[in-house]
Amino acid sequence: EPEVTQTPSHQVTQMGQEVILRCVPISNHLYFYWYRQILGQKVEFLVSFYNNEISEKSEIFDDQFSVERPDGSNFTLKIRSTKLEDSAMYFCASTQNTGELFFGEGSRLTVL
């Protein structure tokens, strides 16, 4: 069964460092998303991406964040200069156009 895969599963970084989280969405899907879940809290929408551009972003998704689909298969989330409060689980998701999102297992980011 096709699935969304994310790497790394866990990354530890120093405050101020750049981080790139990678996702491989399901191959025939058209819409891609990043969500964030701070430990013990709800899952929050960060950004949606369609047709090679951001279609919607939340207020959390400030200038420190960027997304890219560099090669037609990967979908990346970059945090330019990490802050302590960026520590969270980051989930990638994709959908064809049915409204049902398929989530990856998540990438846990720890900022020290």
Place this chain on the structure above:
Amino acid sequence: AQSVTQPDIHITVSEGASLELRCNYSYGATPYLFWYVQSPGQGLQLLLKYFSGDTLVQGIKGFEAEFKRSQSSFNLRKPSVHWSDAAEYFCAVGPMDSSYKLIFGSGTRLLVRP
């Protein structure tokens, strides 16, 4: 603005007992509705979804949910809980706009007593 409310932060039930997790939403039209389950340290697994049609939907692991438009609710039920059901449960609403994004509730943590 769309929102999802899960009023119960924690629920504890005995194994074999029935379960109902509450979810209320605020949205201007009929949304897509979902329940996801998350085991500790794991990703989000879809339990069931409602798009249209029959308001009682069946999902995996013996779960079901009922959409009640008049109450703006989509409560999750299971007639007999198993210890392996202990997890965090998230209700989500999908606006029927071009982004298809989901908005999640704050979650309900289910504890199962042996």
